[in-house]
Amino acid sequence: MARDRREEKTGFQESAPYGASYDLQTDFVMVYGIDETMPERIRQWSEKGYIIHLMTGVAWGNYQDYLDGHVDGRNHWDEAQTDRNGERIIHGVTPDIPYMVPTLSYTNFLAESIRLAVDAGVEAIHLEEPEFWVNGGYSEAFKREWRLYYREPWSPPHSSADAQFRASKLKAHLYTRSLDRLCTELKEYALTRYERDLRFYVPTHSLINYTQWRIVSPESQLIDLPSVDGYIAQIWTGTSRTPNVYKGIRKERTFETAYLEYGIMQELVRGTGKRMWFLHDPIEDNPTYTWADYKQNYCRIVVASLLHPEVSRYEVSPWPRRVFEGQYPSEDGSGKEGIPPGYATMLLNIMHTLGNMEHELEPAEELMSRVGVLIADSAMFQRLKFDENSSDPLNKYDGTSTAALASNGDTDLLDFSSFYGLALPLLKQGIPVRPVQLDNVRRFADYLSDYRVLLLSYEFMKPEFPDLHFALAGWVRNGGALIYVGDDSDPYHSIRAWWNEGSLSYASPREHLFAQLDIDGAHSSVNSVGKGAVGYLAVNPDSCANSAEGAAALLDMVASTVSSVASAPVELQTKHYFHLRRGPYIIAAVLEESVAETPLTIAGPVIDLFDPELPILPEVSLAPDEQAFLYDVVKGRPAHGGVECIAASSRIEALAQSEAGFEFRVKGPERIRAVARFYCPKKPVSAMLACSGKKEIILFEWDAASETVLLKYEHRSDVDVVVKVRWES
Template sequence: MTVKDNDHLMDMETVKRAFCKTAFLLLCLPLPAQLQTIHDTTASVQTTLRATTAWQPAAEIGAQAVLLSRADDTFLHRAKSWREKNFRIHFLLGANRGDYQDYVAGLWDGRPHEDWQHSESHDYFFPAKPFIAYLKSQITHAIDCGAEAIYLEHPVFLPGADSSASFKRSWREQFKSDWQNPSASAEWRYMAGKLQQRLYWEAVVDIFAHAKQYAQEKNREVKCYLATRSLLENARRGFVGPATRVLHIPDCDGVLAEIDGEALLAPNVYSNVSAARPFETAFLQYGLFANQVRGHGKQLLLRLDPFSGGGEALPESGKLYRAQLTAALFYPEPRRFELPAIPQTLLAAARNKSAAPADSGRMAAAPPALSVQTLLAINHALKDMTHKHSDYETAERGVGILMSDAMLLQRAAPAASDSLLSFFYGLALPLLKHGVFVQPLALENLHQPHYLTGYKVIFLSYRFMQPQDYEWHERLTTWVRAGGTLIFIDDGNDPFNQVKDWWRKGMFDYTNPAEHLFETLKLGYWPKPGRNQVGMGSFIYLAENPSSFAHKTNGATQLLELVNAALPAGRTVQTQNYLRLRRGPYVVAATFAETANAGAQVLQGDFIDVWDERLPHLTQVAIAPGEQALLYDLSKIDSTQAHVVSASGIVAQERRSKNEYAFSLNSPAGIIMRVLVFIPAANATVQASSSGKSVNIKNKNEGKLYWMEFENPGPGVDVKWTWEATALGQETTTK
């Protein structure tokens, strides 16, 4: 028994059928109607928030759209309440789990569907045709209620789902034979995983095609996004489903990248020490997302929520969010974020509580615990990060590690690979902690002509995954011959080398896929370990398990020596224990612990600490090992007009004249709002009101910087600054 030949070709036929059906409907629509009514309704949305209820005042945190779930008979009412508060409506539905009791009980179509549930708790659903039809009906209702975007969340199978009655039925349909226990052999495990990926891939194709088609029939445009954990996190949890390949679906408009508190706290091994490393984990997982999307012309949205997955109850939730956010900001291209809902514990603590005013000086005291004000100031900064210019300070860039969706196929018995993913972290962490901006890369994207452009050194191993296409080797060979260095670390002992995939059938007869790689590079069946010249580049082969580098105390030294050997002659990695990035006026920085250099990263200048709710002005900032920072560099401030530099609230309705600057501020009612404003004069005065009543403001200034503090009584505060007009006065503008 073997996996069916040409699985990827059959999958592409499914895509083509869905794409052609949608294209035909497009052609049938009157062209003038399309031109008048179809437009990208999500293009202007930078920030979103997820919710299950109608609008509530606590939702005023700076989001522009809401991800509503449950398309039941209350959806229209809930959507209307958010729309009345100027939120765009997006719809979030679970691909494998949700409040779908009407489907289970048969209230939807008159037939009960308990037999299509699976997993030990029976809380998860199998992507059978009736369930896909049910999800499509949910999307239809959401679009009728005004949804402008669809997010399909977690199209994955959980561990154990491959022995459910529903999966056994699909096995028989696919392979025309009785189900075989995947735990009994690597061959059957591999077959089960490929079938699971195929089932959800076809489900996503069908669901997204329906959403696009139905929207077209209504002369509307709807965006379709996959909301998913990272490939690494799904591998850690033993979940199986499609990942990078979903981006090849024409109707998929992008990915919402999800990293929760559980993922941030999952341990990995570095220098033989197993520990949670939240920043490093988030950095590498967001990097994988970014490189999966890169080149597809599709959008990447980042979910920032350390409070989910059990994070809210943790005392270190503030540190988790700082690590997660900093990691996300090292990738400037994604400029769309899902904001975390404010935990009720923080909201209650913030109401009617005033902190000490911001102190200026050489150093600030340790930042207070995470607060509502800090969360809101971060949200303001995220909406402000539209700057195209970015400048990295790293030890080295252009170093990658190749990954594949295939790693999900061998995460369970009888031959599960390392549960801590040391085969990946063993290579990535030693480089990252020494300042190398190492990036996970997707093998599925090698078909893109310029995907590897800019990369000098790439690591590859088949010790935890198998290549799904022999053409990948041809693409890698082309890159090596053009001057790249491929470092292959593999001891040849992966049990899944023996499965009957492309390298062991058809026109190929190899013991394992590495032999085809070697021959494509023209190095024979098994080259000797060491460096081999290939065209203008080189191939370095180490006959080791990549996991071993996680357990060596000198693993970092060995890997850095490999990278140095791969770099052009005379060039070496200048190691450092930090990463730093400038995004417009913002400085994003992280300092690594667990390295020989135990010193802090010190920055001199004029900065505002965005993580400190007091927004202090600092002339020196020291970022200790294991810490991160987000700073506003005052030397980069726009001095041409008055504007809000930072705010623990939503800034709107800005109006300017030559001697006046006015704006409105909103936030959850009852909290102390803190705002830093730049005014092009040192003698400005301020007034504030809410619903026509005066609001008392505490304020101070340093030259043209003004700090404000006041309570938001609800439903927001109107602020007006005035000053004496000078020759530098501003022309009237409106935002």
Template structure:
């Protein structure tokens, strides 16, 4: 790509690429199963043998402190245990000290770190700055990292977290990139909104370029060796990056031919970031996670790219085990409420999960390794993911409410100009939380994807605002206007008074003279200035304008009624029925029942579900006849009544992975594998009560095990210590 290309032309190219139909990719029949994965920088160890499909080996650095192994030896250690191996490393940071210290090319490169206005480098670790990804650094990544990985026989590469901090942009390296890209000298972003916008667009473009270059090289080099190399981007959600004031390419990458998919990096650490609702700022982990996962799904759904959802049983910040458990359940439930995603990174960094020390309680400094009750529960949960089905079922509630997002959400977060603030991304949450907290499963829509017909298929009412983002390409308005003309309902909320409305962009250059980008959209839908609040018709559809910034609906107590009532009225006119307000979300995925009950809702009644239910959030995996879920809680249940082929002996729930199943007229046997120093619990469906139980190790030696029979559910409960070499179980009746 020529370096003199303007950003507008670049985005036009991206949107043009997006407008071309992208066939959904089918897995090659000879590919191994790659439904579940985890990432680790360690060689195989029995205490972290998670038994997902894929071990993503992190970093090419030869770790003398980790078994004194080279990268290739670490990879082989996982292959020897039956894993498919992939590779992951950072693109904005990593163990690249040999680049920064000059070992690679004889030149010192610490000046290529991201630097703040005060001259401070933003560090990720010792001698590891967040990077301004120069072409020289990209050359290093190709030659020193990607080539070595492919030479090791790895055909799937994950370059994670393309992150440029909004508060940075003052280094000499960034100034050089600015001059080369824009053709004029660098301008400090703190001096004006326009400078901030230009700065963040460049940060966005630099990582777009870096990933495009690295992945294109990976595919070409792999092809030269007869390999089909697949390339993925593990990244935080657009919601989180915007809230944390980080700039990243995000949705635009889905249009690149060299990008095969993403990992949605959503976990307690991102989802516990406080937001405002009803005038109060606090953690709302389930709700935030639901919106984060939703923004990742909607980013790739129209382009057919593969999406892994990630959760983490702990988080980066040290807390206590009870805190981790509660929030893990919230994020885990949120991810499963998206039934058209069924690929998962089951955990990152199993070494720190199984071998790290964390507080025993919130008020204690005493620390311990993961308690058995939590490791057992966690392993029950992650082993369901190996079999989690796709489902056409919808989450309970009124479908069809969308909230528009744009990558430019990341551009206006820092610094503040002309006193205009958006506390905790309230202009986004102000469009989503008032509905989500009332039990409406709001979905997100990416403006970068509006050219795809698939984007619009389930949207009845689209809520949008340009108070905290701007359309980077005018053609997006053509697609939105066309959707309204064909019967869509658009609700626009915004005063259009923030400082970024007047940045020099397409809506006020090249013959356009709009004071705000929304004016172009309104004119395309037949509205006339001065574009006051009200409801208007356009073709078969409707346009409603509220002259409030969405943040106003959540920053003040009891101030969202006008917004909610307006959305409800529009929805009723469109569908003939009012929005369903409730305090819960429920979904059935095959045999699994998922429920989340929200708090901060006038309805305080628990959600109740009946049947023969295995409680998968309880390490004892009991069979219940009824489960009640209180406000602020979630449930994950196995519904025995939904089992296919109930006469066939089968494991319904387990804290291990099951292999080598064999069935005969009166016998069922299998092998269970899971990490050492963990306890397995199992619930096994059988046609008759067990008469004989045999539990042995890999050498055939008897092992101690607990067994009980539940006649009503026809399930056998087993408990024994796990072993990655396998525990053989034989049940006879």
């Protein structure tokens, strides 16, 4: 498992100084926050061998000096994001930390602050969560930006669909502008001052989650910025347990939601050469759940991410201090307790295994049968309702409580059924559905070439450019199957946009698309277009989520459209599970609410990486809503037949084999129980741990059938901790 830290395969973020109890031994650490303690925190983590990055919020922070005018003599509280009642939108519970309108003045202030981190020698900077809340857009600073951008007087975002759409589009632009200026200026500063190539990354929630939670962010616009080097996909239980509706039942579907969230995030780097780290969180921001709940959902999230093999870098935990030192409700409700020892060991096993994942593409035949559901950044722009039955949604939702939204009539918005109604009926059939970034169709040639089937609706988003339709029409004529779902009832069809301005007078963008395809949109139908086909289901996509009949109607339309393709046939194999191999690793998930309820059996011998004891199993059986992360003992065996680490809850370094046995150095969080399983060609007779001039016997278990040994020990904070194994001569 030895690897070079310079690969930066795994990392974590932490605002606290170095602590032996949460020293995860990843490749890099993101020291969080810029204050007077930052240089010392950087020094401490650097001395432990980490590559040093810095992370800080770009939308909020402890910026009271700037807000109060101590920086430039001008009060800047008018730059706080404000709702229509004049209330500031606050991060957390502290009233003096508002979310900010990213004005040029605020951007310049951030640049000066971040310059201190560049001076401290960090190699990369993460500007996290550029977020503008949908219920904002009423501050004086935003009104000024509106006048400058649109060259017209400000309109209250709640006054019309057009005003809401334009306000949200401006919000995304403002953060795009701010990030471009920050990254470009500070890259130049690092290069001219220190001759150092500084990298910038943006940790951001998925487009799906931001749309659900009613937050506007640049998302795919950042692809166009050469100053941005990549992203962290901030997906975890807190985002993915947001309930959605399938066949009329609203509930948490953490695995399915995470699968879709990771899917749209990998679209931000596909074909760009930029980096993406997938985030996992062993707990979440909501502290009310038990350790058992956190563990179950953590496993769902990890498996969902691993089913996207185009990405092989991971942020293994935000805030490990709160994981390994925090207290959370006990199972019996008697109080709070620290992390269970078995969960701590399992987490470390997974975190170090993630460092071995490789970038691997799926088999070509699966790529060719992949189904895509199109989604655009503009989905974030129309998150207020404008109909006679809509209420007045003023609350912001951050994943910790749905009560306020439900009481204010916002549940429908939070469900985002117009998207999930297209995705879940297919995903529940075991079809590898991927969200596809519509905006990228005009960015990259042949962007859609991996897809044979695409689903599209303009009832929850809008195409921002007409040439998207020319590309879609060409894709269909070359053999694609497009299924359009919509009834043109969305009030946002009437906004000022390219399809109804100038010489164009279409009532909706769908009409323009169908004109390019030369088909009639009078009623639901299937039409042959060139070598491909277009299916039209003239219903609101919400209906595909709200009942079993609606889901069935969508599946029937997909089947009819696919069967009408004149080119090579498209086969959509239905099943009740996902199963993928990545080298020696097996990733599997069995779906509930699917086409079968039978277990999935995976033949061994395999090692269960979700079991802290790393057992070797003859087979694994998964029931619905169960997931597995396994190691294939036969396929993973090294060709040289010698000693090699299979999995461990430690960073393994300096592995050396001799005639008498083998030894290696281990590093990990202090006092955490650790295990390591190795391929071992001979039966061991002893195992010991040596540190600080002392030796102690440690437990080991030999498995003759697999020729592997399991070692058990406890982490120490000593610099050199060596495990020595001796075998029969």
